[in-house]
Amino acid sequence: MSGRFSLEGRVAVVTGASRGLGRAIALGLAEAGADLVLASRTQAALEQVAAEIEALGRRALPVAADVSRAEDVQRLAEATRGAFGRADVLVNNAGISPVFKRAEQLELADWQRILDVNLTGVFLCCQAFGRIMLEQGRGAIINMSSLAGSAGFIRLSAYCASKGGVDALTRVLALEWAPSGIRVNALAPAFIETDLTAGVRAHPGLNQAIVQRTPLHRMGVPDEVVGAAVFLASDAASYVTGQTLFIDGGWRAS
Numbered sequence: 001m002s003g004r005f006s007l008e009g010r011v012a013v014v015t016g017a018s019r020g021l022g023r024a025i026a027l028g029l030a031e032a033g034a035d036l037v038l039a040s041r042t043q044a045a046l047e048q049v050a051a052e053i054e055a056l057g058r059r060a061l062p063v064a065a066d067v068s069r070a071e072d073v074q075r076l077a078e079a080t081r082g083a084f085g086r087a088d089v090l091v092n093n094a095g096i097s098p099v100f101k102r103a104e105q106l107e108l109a110d111w112q113r114i115l116d117v118n119l120t121g122v123f124l125c126c127q128a129f130g131r132i133m134l135e136q137g138r139g140a141i142i143n144m145s146s147l148a149g150s151a152g153f154i155r156l157s158a159y160c161a162s163k164g165g166v167d168a169l170t171r172v173l174a175l176e177w178a179p180s181g182i183r184v185n186a187l188a189p190a191f192i193e194t195d196l197t198a199g200v201r202a203h204p205g206l207n208q209a210i211v212q213r214t215p216l217h218r219m220g221v222p223d224e225v226v227g228a229a230v231f232l233a234s235d236a237a238s239y240v241t242g243q244t245l246f247i248d249g250g251w252r253a254s
């Protein structure tokens with residue numbers, strides 16, 4: 001790919017790259033020209049995605065890491081620096097939504113795990129890779145938020161709180177790092193067909209309610225998030241920072 005959407009010569013780090021949105025985004029960034037660092041907890045799955053990226057003629061480094069563990073994130077940043085000497089794009093995509101319970105029934109441990117992965121994990125990665133980008137004087141960070149960051153969904157209090165936190169963190173980092181040439185934005189999908197939404201999709205009432213509530217009358221597929229990620233990662237978005245871009249089938253328009 002050439003022109004303003006090109007990522008030729010850039011190094012992109014994607015967390016949660018083993019499957020779902022992260023895998024699709026990693027492949028999309030590679031198609032746009034980037035070399036990739038792929039992180040999640042599952043080395044074998046990362047190696048499969050790495051092979052797909054190498055088949056596109058790009059380099060790919062799979063690194064098993066839990067984003068909620070500061071030492072893993074530090075190791076990930078060091079592995080990136082060791083292999084490529086730089087990090088131009090960071091996509092903080094790793095996220096979980098393991099419980100569907102009203103707040104009064106939610107275990108503290110569940111609340112903490114969701115916040116640890118979805119919010120603290122984003123902070124840790126922004127900090128570790130932000131330091132590299134500050135040295136470079138350039139970089140683009142994309143944090144995976146959600147429609148749930150700005151709309152309430154019952155039985156998802158911890159998930160919604162974590163994504164609201166991601167939106168807030170995105171705005172603050174955009175301000176702190178704008179003078180250093182680092183752009184920080186968020187993507188906010190609504191319901192996309194991945195493992196994360198398998199439970200919702202298997203529930204006929206919930207699935208139907210979501211499809212009916214969505215102006216485009218369907219859930220999205222992972223590939224439909226890729227273009228927005230490439231845009232925010234590329235020079236096409238050189239004057240865009242501190243934003244949350246919704247990919248929601250029109251949900252927020254109605």
Ligand SMILES: NC(=O)c1ccc[n+]([C@@H]2O[C@H](COP(=O)([O-])OP(=O)(O)OC[C@H]3O[C@@H](n4cnc5c(N)ncnc54)[C@H](OP(=O)(O)O)[C@@H]3O)[C@@H](O)[C@H]2O)c1
Nearest residue numbers: 016018020021040041042066067094095146191192194196
């Ligand atoms: N699907 C949707 O409708 C939707 C909508 C809005 C926002 N999102 C957000 O989009 C992101 C990706 O979601 P998805 O639908 O693609 O989910 P998914 O299919 O369940 O994939 C989640 C990814 O995160 C990784 N991961 C989970 N915990 C991790 C940890 N502690 N450290 C590192 N990696 C971890 C998983 O890999 P391992 O298991 O190998 O670690 C996997 O690659 C999440 O942040 C989610 O909240 C999704």
